[in-house]
Amino acid sequence: MPYDLWYWPTIPGRGEFVRLALEAGGIPYRDRAREEGEDALIADMTGHDAGPAFAPPYLVTDGGTIAQTANILLYLGDRHDCAPGGIRQRHWIAQLQLTMMDMVAEAHDVHHPIAVDLYFEDQKPEAERRALAFREQRIPKFLNYFSRALAAQPGDWLGGTRWSYADLSLFHLLAGLRYAFPLRMAALHDRYRALAALQDRVAALPELSDYLASSRRLSFSEEDIFRHYPELDAP
Amino acid sequence: MPYDLWYWPTIPGRGEFVRLALEAGGIPYRDRAREEGEDALIADMTGHDAGPAFAPPYLVTDGGTIAQTANILLYLGDRHDCAPGGIRQRHWIAQLQLTMMDMVAEAHDVHHPIAVDLYFEDQKPEAERRALAFREQRIPKFLNYFSRALAAQPGDWLGGTRWSYADLSLFHLLAGLRYAFPLRMAALHDRYRALAALQDRVAALPELSDYLASSRRLSFSEEDIFRHYPELDAP
Numbered sequence: 001m002p003y004d005l006w007y008w009p010t011i012p013g014r015g016e017f018v019r020l021a022l023e024a025g026g027i028p029y030r031d032r033a034r035e036e037g038e039d040a041l042i043a044d045m046t047g048h049d050a051g052p053a054f055a056p057p058y059l060v061t062d063g064g065t066i067a068q069t070a071n072i073l074l075y076l077g078d079r080h081d082c083a084p085g086g087i088r089q090r091h092w093i094a095q096l097q098l099t100m101m102d103m104v105a106e107a108h109d110v111h112h113p114i115a116v117d118l119y120f121e122d123q124k125p126e127a128e129r130r131a132l133a134f135r136e137q138r139i140p141k142f143l144n145y146f147s148r149a150l151a152a153q154p155g156d157w158l159g160g161t162r163w164s165y166a167d168l169s170l171f172h173l174l175a176g177l178r179y180a181f182p183l184r185m186a187a188l189h190d191r192y193r194a195l196a197a198l199q200d201r202v203a204a205l206p207e208l209s210d211y212l213a214s215s216r217r218l219s220f221s222e223e224d225i226f227r228h229y230p231e232l233d234a235p
Numbered sequence: 236m237p238y239d240l241w242y243w244p245t246i247p248g249r250g251e252f253v254r255l256a257l258e259a260g261g262i263p264y265r266d267r268a269r270e271e272g273e274d275a276l277i278a279d280m281t282g283h284d285a286g287p288a289f290a291p292p293y294l295v296t297d298g299g300t301i302a303q304t305a306n307i308l309l310y311l312g313d314r315h316d317c318a319p320g321g322i323r324q325r326h327w328i329a330q331l332q333l334t335m336m337d338m339v340a341e342a343h344d345v346h347h348p349i350a351v352d353l354y355f356e357d358q359k360p361e362a363e364r365r366a367l368a369f370r371e372q373r374i375p376k377f378l379n380y381f382s383r384a385l386a387a388q389p390g391d392w393l394g395g396t397r398w399s400y401a402d403l404s405l406f407h408l409l410a411g412l413r414y415a416f417p418l419r420m421a422a423l424h425d426r427y428r429a430l431a432a433l434q435d436r437v438a439a440l441p442e443l444s445d446y447l448a449s450s451r452r453l454s455f456s457e458e459d460i461f462r463h464y465p466e467l468d469a470p
Contacts, residue, residue: 054334054380063323068333074309075326088298091310098303099289105340113348114361115368126349126361133350145289 002028004060006041006052009033011224012172012217014069014104015057017097020168021073023211025082029059031216070097073165082168084159093159096149096166100173103142107180108225110134110232120229131232135184139177143192146170150194156201163205170195171202176226180233187235237263239295241276241287244268246459247407247452249304249339250292252332255403256308258446260317264294266451305332308400317403319394328394331384331401335408338377342415343460345369345467355464366467370419374412378427381405385429391436398440405430406437411461415468422470 005022007015009031022029033041033056045052052058053067059075066072074094077083083093113130114123146158155161158170174195178185189196203212211217220226240257242250244266257264268276268291280287287293288302294310301307309329312318318328348365349358381393390396393405409430413420424431438447446452455461 053330054337054377064327066326066330068330070305071326071329071333074329075322087310091301091306092299094306094309095288095301095303098306102289102340105337109344114364115372117368117372123364126364129349129358129361133352137350137352142289 001062002030004032005029005057006032006044006060007057008041009038010218011221012176012219013057013225014101016172016218017069017100017165017169018057018059018072018076019216020172020208020211021076021080021082021165023216024163024168024205024207025076025080025165026207027076027080027082034216070094070101073097073169077165083164083166084162089159093164093166096146096158097169099142099145100166100169103138103173104176104225106134106138107176110180111227111229120227124231127229127232132234135181135234139181139184139188140191143188143195147192147194150198156198158198163202167198167202168208171199174199176220179220180226180228182228183233183235236297237265239267240264240292241267241279241295242292243276244273245453246456247411247454248292248460249336251407251453252304252335252400252404253292253294253307253311254451255407255443255446256311256315256317256400258451259398259403259440259442260311260315260400261442262311262315262317269451305329305336308332308404312400318399318401319397324394328399328401331381331393332404334377334380335401335404338373338408339411339460341369341373342411345415346462346464355462359466362464362467367469370416370469374416374419374423375426378423378430382427382429385433391433393433398437402433402437403443406434409434411455411459414455415461415463417463418468418470 005015005018007013041056048065052065057069057072058065058067059072066075077090077093083090110131111120111127112123113126120127150158153160157163158166202208222228240250240253242248254266276291283300287300292304292307293300293302294307301310312325312328318325345366346355346362347358348361355362385393388395392398393401437443457463
């Protein structure tokens with residue numbers, strides 16, 4: 001039985017990290033809200049008594065419902081060909097994934113530093129201050145860490161000699177950062193050549209070529225986590 | 236061999252979620268930076284080529300180093316008596332833990348909405364705006380979710396009929412919220428009686444009585460994640 005993935009149907013968002021693993025792993029799934037619309041997602045979420053999730057994405061399996069992006073990926077990595085085997089590598093990949101999710105949350109809060117319920121326009125001065133700190137301090141701090149993590153591997157991938165869901169996630173995270181902060185990421189390009197090379201390797205994976213060329217791969221936009229507001233970017 | 240836990244030695248912080256599981260689970264460990272000081276922690280962190288962690292806490296095991304709080308707890312839950320058995324429950328508890336860690340990060344950002352590298356005093360107007368949204372929107376949203384999660388269980392605990400690391404974490408999260416936002420939490424008390432009762436059950440666990448009465452249990456402070464600044468609290 002294919003998995004049911006539930007996520008907002010019009011943005012890559014956090015759902016994209018799960019989609020990439022499902023697609024590259026050749027794992028059958030239905031992207032339910034893309035088939036049935038956002039109202040179906042809202043109805044499904046409110047239909048679970050305990051709440052299947054605090055927020056999408058969530059995955060429906062034979063055994064129940066699993067939420068939290070890194071938790072879904074851990075589950076998929078245990079069962080399908082998208083994570084390295086062995087306890088140590090399993091928790092290493094989970095550790096990297098969780099650190100990426102922390103950076104994703106910070107990238108979101110750049111344009112929403114005060115409240116998710118307010119518009120960007122209602123928190124713009126604060127967003128400009130937070131963007132400065134994110135560009136100057138946080139992007140290098142996270143990317144230095146991922147660079148060191150990659151350099152310590154015996155192979156070309158974060159988990160060693162074969163790609164895992166963490167590489168797919170880093171590919172999407174870097175793409176999102178380049179979309180939202182093109183000037184800053186261009187200025188940092190030479191410092192993070194090894195990460196850019198990893199991004200290129202993922203983009204060239206035969207397992208992903210159909211997906212990346214398809215309409216299933218949604219575009220970034222200013223409704224998403226990674227948003228390009230020119231006033232928040234600088235070299 | 237006992238585990239080595241590494242975390243900042245003067246605050247509960249995120250390390251406390253791990254300490255509670257180690258203590259309640261009767262799992263032998265050494266709290267290395269509490270024995271050897273903060274300089275030893277910094278030396279240990281910089282001594283790992285790939286970085287053992289983006290940030291503490293991390294746990295040293297026979298097989299390597301594991302970082303990210305929820306990842307450490309997942310590892311401990313698989314090996315020791317602090318999580319329910321079975322795949323479904325395992326990922327359910329991990330899902331709740333990750334949602335708690337999201338709330339912890341938001342509680343931190345209330346007093347640091349702009350940058351972790353700036354003092355609170357340098358981002359106080361922004362903190363006051365963010366605190367309003369956190370008190371009014373985010374605390375109820377998260378606590379409603381944890382309430383529904385608890386109400387859906389067949390027993391008194393988030394994982395059913397026995398405590399797990401997620402209950403210990405919710406105990407500490409609620410304690411932190413009461414410390415940081417005493418007026419708001421008092422105003423919400425009647426709405427979340429079931430969560431307060433869970434907090435009381437954890438406080439009364441025989442497995443934790445020695446620890447909670449000891450000097451190993453550190454106090455909250457304004458150096459920590461949960462900080463009490465009166466200007467950020469209101470009913």
